[in-house]
Amino acid sequence: MSKYYATIGLEMHCEGSETNSKVFSPAKNEYSDIPNENVVAIDMGFPGILPVVNKEAVRMSIMMASVLHARIPEYMYFERKNYYYPDLPKGYQITQNPPEECVGNGGYIDIERDDESTFRVEIDNLHLEEDAARSTHLYDTTMINYNRAGAPLFELVTKPCIHSADDAVSFLEYIRTIYQYCGISEADAKKGQIRCDVNVSISEDENSLGTKVEMKNVNSFAAVRDAINYEIQRQSDLKDAGRYDEVVQETRRWDEESGTTITMRSKEDALDYKYFVDPNIPKYKIEPEWVKEIQSSIPELPSERKEKYINKLGLTPFETKKLIRDKSLSDYFEECLQLGINPKEASNWISENIVAYMNKNELEISDIYLNPKMLKFILDKLSEGTISSKQAKEVLVKVLDEKKEPSNFINKENAQISDPDELGKIIDEIISSNPAQVEQYRSGKDRIFDFFVGQVMKNTRGKANPITTKELLKEKLK
Amino acid sequence: MKYMNKSIEELHESLKKGEVTSKELIDESLELSHEVQEKYNAFVTILDNAKETEITDNLLSGIPFGVKDNYSTKGVLSTGSSNTLKNYVPFFDATAYENLKNAGAIMVNKTVMDELGMGGTGTTGHTGVVRNPWDKTRMCAGSSSGSACAVAAGVYPYATGSDTGDSIRKPAAYCGIVGYKPTYGMISRYGLFAFASSLDHLGVLTRNVKDAAIVVDNMKGIDKRDMTSWDSSDINLTKSLTGNIKGKKLCYIKEICDINNYKNPSDELKKQLKNFMDKIELIRNNGIQVDEVSIDQTLLNAIASTYVIISCAEATSNMSNLTGLAFGPRGEGDNYIDAIKDHRTKGFSPLIKRRFVIGSYVLQKENQERYFKNAQRVRRLLVDEWKKLYKDYDAVILPVGTGPAKKLEGSSLDSLTEGTEALEEHLQVGNFGGFPSITIPDGFIDGLPVALNITGNCKDDENILNIAYGIESLMDYKNQIAKEEE
Numbered sequence: 001m002s003k004y005y006a007t008i009g010l011e012m013h014c015e016g017s018e019t020n021s022k023v024f025s026p027a028k029n030e031y032s033d034i035p036n037e038n039v040v041a042i043d044m045g046f047p048g049i050l051p052v053v054n055k056e057a058v059r060m061s062i063m064m065a066s067v068l069h070a071r072i073p074e075y076m077y078f079e080r081k082n083y084y085y086p087d088l089p090k091g092y093q094i095t096q097n098p099p100e101e102c103v104g105n106g107g108y109i110d111i112e113r114d115d116e117s118t119f120r121v122e123i124d125n126l127h128l129e130e131d132a133a134r135s136t137h138l139y140d141t142t143m144i145n146y147n148r149a150g151a152p153l154f155e156l157v158t159k160p161c162i163h164s165a166d167d168a169v170s171f172l173e174y175i176r177t178i179y180q181y182c183g184i185s186e187a188d189a190k191k192g193q194i195r196c197d198v199n200v201s202i203s204e205d206e207n208s209l210g211t212k213v214e215m216k217n218v219n220s221f222a223a224v225r226d227a228i229n230y231e232i233q234r235q236s237d238l239k240d241a242g243r244y245d246e247v248v249q250e251t252r253r254w255d256e257e258s259g260t261t262i263t264m265r266s267k268e269d270a271l272d273y274k275y276f277v278d279p280n281i282p283k284y285k286i287e288p289e290w291v292k293e294i295q296s297s298i299p300e301l302p303s304e305r306k307e308k309y310i311n312k313l314g315l316t317p318f319e320t321k322k323l324i325r326d327k328s329l330s331d332y333f334e335e336c337l338q339l340g341i342n343p344k345e346a347s348n349w350i351s352e353n354i355v356a357y358m359n360k361n362e363l364e365i366s367d368i369y370l371n372p373k374m375l376k377f378i379l380d381k382l383s384e385g386t387i388s389s390k391q392a393k394e395v396l397v398k399v400l401d402e403k404k405e406p407s408n409f410i411n412k413e414n415a416q417i418s419d420p421d422e423l424g425k426i427i428d429e430i431i432s433s434n435p436a437q438v439e440q441y442r443s444g445k446d447r448i449f450d451f452f453v454g455q456v457m458k459n460t461r462g463k464a465n466p467i468t469t470k471e472l473l474k475e476k477l478k
Numbered sequence: 479m480k481y482m483n484k485s486i487e488e489l490h491e492s493l494k495k496g497e498v499t500s501k502e503l504i505d506e507s508l509e510l511s512h513e514v515q516e517k518y519n520a521f522v523t524i525l526d527n528a529k530e531t532e533i534t535d536n537l538l539s540g541i542p543f544g545v546k547d548n549y550s551t552k553g554v555l556s557t558g559s560s561n562t563l564k565n566y567v568p569f570f571d572a573t574a575y576e577n578l579k580n581a582g583a584i585m586v587n588k589t590v591m592d593e594l595g596m597g598g599t600g601t602t603g604h605t606g607v608v609r610n611p612w613d614k615t616r617m618c619a620g621s622s623s624g625s626a627c628a629v630a631a632g633v634y635p636y637a638t639g640s641d642t643g644d645s646i647r648k649p650a651a652y653c654g655i656v657g658y659k660p661t662y663g664m665i666s667r668y669g670l671f672a673f674a675s676s677l678d679h680l681g682v683l684t685r686n687v688k689d690a691a692i693v694v695d696n697m698k699g700i701d702k703r704d705m706t707s708w709d710s711s712d713i714n715l716t717k718s719l720t721g722n723i724k725g726k727k728l729c730y731i732k733e734i735c736d737i738n739n740y741k742n743p744s745d746e747l748k749k750q751l752k753n754f755m756d757k758i759e760l761i762r763n764n765g766i767q768v769d770e771v772s773i774d775q776t777l778l779n780a781i782a783s784t785y786v787i788i789s790c791a792e793a794t795s796n797m798s799n800l801t802g803l804a805f806g807p808r809g810e811g812d813n814y815i816d817a818i819k820d821h822r823t824k825g826f827s828p829l830i831k832r833r834f835v836i837g838s839y840v841l842q843k844e845n846q847e848r849y850f851k852n853a854q855r856v857r858r859l860l861v862d863e864w865k866k867l868y869k870d871y872d873a874v875i876l877p878v879g880t881g882p883a884k885k886l887e888g889s890s891l892d893s894l895t896e897g898t899e900a901l902e903e904h905l906q907v908g909n910f911g912g913f914p915s916i917t918i919p920d921g922f923i924d925g926l927p928v929a930l931n932i933t934g935n936c937k938d939d940e941n942i943l944n945i946a947y948g949i950e951s952l953m954d955y956k957n958q959i960a961k962e963e964e
Binding site: 041044045046047048049050051052053080082084085086089090091092142144272274276278279280281282 | 548549550556558563566568569570572667668669670671672674675676702703704705706791792794795797798799800801803804805814815818838841842843846850
């Protein structure tokens with residue numbers, strides 16, 4: 001740990017995956033494996049094209065700004081950020097930029113740490129902009145895929161008010177769930193939907209600010225943590241060595257492979273983006289009624305679900321945290337509740353079995369075959385005593401593995417034997433063929449009881465209902 | 479056979495009556511296109527395979543016309559007269575062109591312009607200089623040079639244009655025809671190669687006011703692809719032409735029109751202003767009130783620099799898409815930066831590069847407040863000044879330029895260097911405010927046509943066009959075809 005006081009600011013880009021079309025063009029906004037499939041002339045900057053603002057994307061940005069307690073401006077307009085890059089076909093990005101008004105100005109959000117203490121993150125702004133195309137650099141060629149060009153991008157900029165890598169990650173994780181809960185984005189880092197820029201500086205104490213270093217394109221939360229910690233260490237080492245003047249205001253690139261940051265450009269080389277208001281998009285009034293309508297349609301947020309799970313459903317904070325971290329997981333849980341599964345039981349099965357399976361196979365909840373109805377079916381069979389708890393777990397894995405209805409794995413052959421008559425006959429046979437052991441048990445050697453349970457299980461290939469078996473054995477061995 | 483010198487209504491009647499077919503009109507227009515191309519170099523592309531259309535009740539059906547080369551035309555080379563787009567064949571139509579096509583109008587050529595609309599001389603297009611059909615040694619002005627030349631030479635009754643500073647109205651004046659740009663947003667800009675988006679207008683060049691009304695009625699309309707377009711379905715320009723303009727109130731600006739305001743005026747300037755004042759007299763004698771008003775000379779002198787700053791700033795951003803990567807000839811280089819540099823270095827004429835430098839400079843962080851933001855403030859002041867006039871007057875009437883078409887030899891290639899006389903640059907206020915503005919011929923100086931301009935308030939196009947229609951009928955310069963003095 002560094003002995004210095006670290007100050008961190010974040011820029012979090014989240015691609016809005018849930019609009020039908022792109023933010024300024026009617027092309028489909030959809031992730032596709034086929035390059036250049038969702039592209040119209042506008043996305044490639046052909047001569048004569050004009051942007052048209054996607055109202056749905058504006059609606060989402062107003063919703064997000066509201067969640068962040070940001071001030072929503074009276075008028076909405078966009079600016080051009082001008083620079084040349086092959087993945088920026090128009091030669092400018094349509095965006096918003098302070099000091100001009102953005103869709104969200106100022107604001108804050110309270111974040112809970114793992115230890116349940118909270119901290120507040122001040123928001124500088126939230127703005128709506130368009131994404132660039134994706135370029136892939138090969139040995140002597142660059143390939144450009146315009147599917148992503150023009151996709152809505154929400155950029156959230158915090159004030160430099162975070163003081164540890166862990167807090168930064170807690171903040172990012174929470175914001176990510178909000179994007180999911182609000183139906184704005186899948187917020188899937190693997191699809192490149194979340195990208196972060198990180199500012200780090202160190203100082204002697206909280207009353208002073210050091211030299212700010214920016215790190216670009218840190219594309220996973222784990223990388224954010226590593227990059228911040230690396231940068232704090234790097235700056236601290238230089239300061240300790242009396243070489244703090246070597247920490248300069250610059251932009252560095254986080255290099256995942258080496259786990260280090262590398263200079264990209266200094267402040268002197270910083271690009272002048274020559275921002276100006278895009279004349280193609282007339283500044284238009286955001287009707288207060290519309291804002292109210294949007295605000296009243298904000299779905300249940302993770303903090304609200306958390307409150308409900310703990311106080312109404314009686315889950316522990318630990319269980320709750322696991323469930324709400326991922327909106328689709330929480331939705332899965334809610335669906336289970338609606339089907340009448342006991343909350344505690346649902347939570348246990350999801351956290352212990354389903355999530356374990358997902359983690360092992362690197363799957364998302366949306367990828368798995370087992371739906372809440374199937375889970376309910378399995379749990380019903382368990383409570384009816386048709387299957388054992390062990391069998392229930394096996395059936396669950398089979399359903400997940402083989403992608404077949406659970407009824408396929410619960411049949412007469414493997415059904416649990418709970419019938420006392422049937423079990424009684426088997427037990428009688430075992431008692432009569434093991435007189436020595438019976439004698440031992442009756443003479444007080446209790447430990448040999450497990451031998452009989454084992455024999456019953458062996459005999460029934462594990463299908464005997466263990467509770468009924470034990471009850472019957474105790475009865476008959478008296 | 480000689481039809482292409484006629485008005486749209488006359489042609490429509492002949493087509494309806496069966497006196498002539500659409501095919502015959504196309505053939506005549508194509509033949510004339512080749513002649514005009516030979517003499518004046520007005521076209522980038524001549525569409526020899528243009529197909530006739532069915533004659534409907536639409537006045538434009540079956541009639542040939544020309545399209546400025548910065549209109550995106552599907553399947554037809556659209557270069558914007560720039561080497562950066564010399565091989566560019568778009569896969570979509572500009573909305574305005576699409577509207578004309580749907581009306582049954584037939585594009586027979588694409589006209590030369592100043593490169594990408596920048597320039598006012600008709601000399602910077604990648605296919606060479608466009609010459610004035612009244613006098614080959616003179617320019618057409620620009621940037622809608624080829625369109626003005628072709629309409630004046632009688633290739634067809636109309637050609638489309640675009641106007642960012644005066645690009646329709648100045649060449650119309652130099653070629654003795656009518657040039658009209660309606661209120662900003664009345665015609666969709668979708669598919670027009672952007673020059674300066676806040677100033678860019680589409681419009682038309684014709685030989686009479688009524689034809690301009692007919693064509694713009696067919697070009698206009700709200701377009702969901704252009705957020706700055708608006709619904710003008712309650713505006714019918716053609717029907718609004720009653721010719722009754724008695725009781726209308728016009729004004730001209732003393733600082734621009736008074737010869738005493740100029741030091742050592744040339745003979746040409748004297749003739750120009752005298753001709754204008756004679757026409758004002760004529761108009762007054764026909765029951766129209768024309769007042770002299772005064773506007774702060776300092777503000778008027780700022781018109782040109784305001785225009786340069788705003789238009790260059792927007793242009794440098796708008797034309798950043800011309801990299802030669804996705805379209806246009808690919809530049810050479812080991813990496814994308816070198817390839818883009820090579821494409822742009824080879825592709826643009828020096829004039830454009832100069833304007834890009836100006837545009838970049840005024841947008842730079844440290845300069846933006848002083849230049850770009852101030853230019854926007856002056857723009858607002860000028861527009862407010864004109865709007866004030868519109869409280870009392872239907873329109874502002876002014877002469878176009880300091881005289882007739884300038885000589886090609888000995889003139890500067892960039893009109894921006896020609897001084898800042900408000901007389902030369904006042905048409906740009908029409909772009910600042912998005913005002914409807916129309917130029918009509920109002921006489922001759924030394925055998926060359928000159929013109930006056932009428933500019934009114936936003937969305938008052940019906941009134942402005944009717945005033946122009948009325949004034950046109952007081953004079954003798956309607957439907958003129960250019961003829962060179964042998």
